[in-house]
Amino acid sequence: MIRQFINACLLLILMCQTAIAQPADINSRLNVSIHMRDSGYTMGDYINMHVEISTKNKLSIDPESLPLIGRINPWLDLQDLQVKSEKGKTTLDFTWQIFATVEIAQSLKTPQIQLKNLANPQQLITIPAQRFYYSPVLPYPIGEVKRHDNIPPPAFDVHTPLMLMGICLILATILSLLLLWLKDLLPWLPYQPGPMTALARQLKACGNDHLQHDQLQIIHHALNSTAKQSLYPSTLDKLFKVAPYLEKERDAIHAFFKASWHSIYENTSETPAITVAQTLAWVNRSAIAERLYRKHAEVAHKKLHR
Template identity: 30%
Template sequence: MRIVLIMVLSLLGCSGSIDEPVSYFNVETPRPFGYVNGDEIPQRIIIEIRSGISLQPGSLPAKGQINRWLNLNQVTVKQTGQRYQIDLLYQVFYAPLEVKSLTLPGFTIQLSQGEKSIGQNVPAWTFTLSPLRELVVRQTEQGEYMRPDSPPPLLANNQVLYGLAASLSVAVLIAAYLAYLYGCFPGMSRRTVFKLALRKLAGLSKADMEQALTVVHHALNSLNGQPLFFNRLGEFYRRNPEYLQINAQLAWFFNYSNRYFFSDGMIAVAQDLQQLKELCEQCRKIERGSQ
């Protein structure tokens, strides 16, 4: 019997909380100090109500001027089921001569359940407002004392520096590669043999055919690392396969050279010298990697 009585009393004690229209209520405010004229002060109200009860938006403060020093700039209501989030944004227009306490006015949120109206009080909130300047302004020889403006914060430029360094590195590598292809490094003579040969051929005529043939032979020998003859072209191609594409021109060169040096009555013509220069130009393109 005693146990039954305890259970009945417990149910009666809980019945009041079950019938409460507001299951949760909280007012969130920022710091109550450190404000000056023109600052905005946010206030958030969280209220959770029982099913069947609704909030009356008309009971919330109206946007606009509250009093001579306080404005309500924004009123936002977000509803999630029976949970309401009310965001108010106040702005203060008061310039005190010293630190002063001010109060955001309280108000009552009206809730309705059918024809019945229920009120939930939002308490007033007190904060302090600071002056923009000292009550007694300091003076200097130049007049009224003013602190210098705060310097602007520096923007992080690490990404820009990294990008610049990467771009410069790529540019240097490309320049070095092009210089290598064009034979600008003295220690890499294998990349300049036909470049030098073309320079020498440029000043020769058909009357200098012997010298022109010698120039091309010297270039091929330098590239091969030893004297190059027609019957050793196969070995030359194995070491330098990129020159296989001009096999016909090289074969013509060696045949022409043999006839010129070892045949009687061989007469050089301008077309022969031009063909020799074209062969050297093709070798130069291969040397540079552009063919």
């Protein structure tokens, strides 16, 4: 008798624990009603679904549990969602839109939605999927239907990007060379060359071994341009005052000026011929000195006016 009483007590305790551990139905205190037309839809139509959730307890839907506006699946989009809360009732207005088409009428379903309650995080609010009938746009063909193969994806255009890259590379090279030229950083193409630099380029293009009469005049013109006045044997030293960078070539310039002066103006047959190589040697050195001097003078001028 005592053993039966103990067994009955243990059974009662076990039943109480089971009842306490088992959660209550999450929708037992919620009344979810859905209003939606279930037929008459075709491609591009909107589906308006009105959901009412009635409860006596506090209900606050978690915004993060609501479906996002946009593509839901390949044939259904959620265009709009409005949520309104009143005393004891929360309404949700879904606006779906269909984009695909079918050949024959079919029965489709909206997606099932589960919402969370912020007032009771363990409680889930389930909006069941709603069935509706979807009609085709065109009548079903009676004859045989010949289906075409899928259109292959368009080929990637390789030539246009390569051509644009080549054009950009050429433009970048041209602009870089132009910038280097404006900064006078190209040794073979000086920017605004001085008289001696221009003279050196002319003599390098000379094809004969000895200087001719017109070439001697060109050299004299370059020396006059450097001195900014007409030079004579008696005034040649003024050249080195105006262009001090030619001081190292004083002897070579004096020797050339004396020989060329006799050859041009006195026409003496005893004057030896002046070689191009000998003249080009001191002209090249003078051109380098002129270029360096002008570059340093330009830098000093910029620093002075800052």
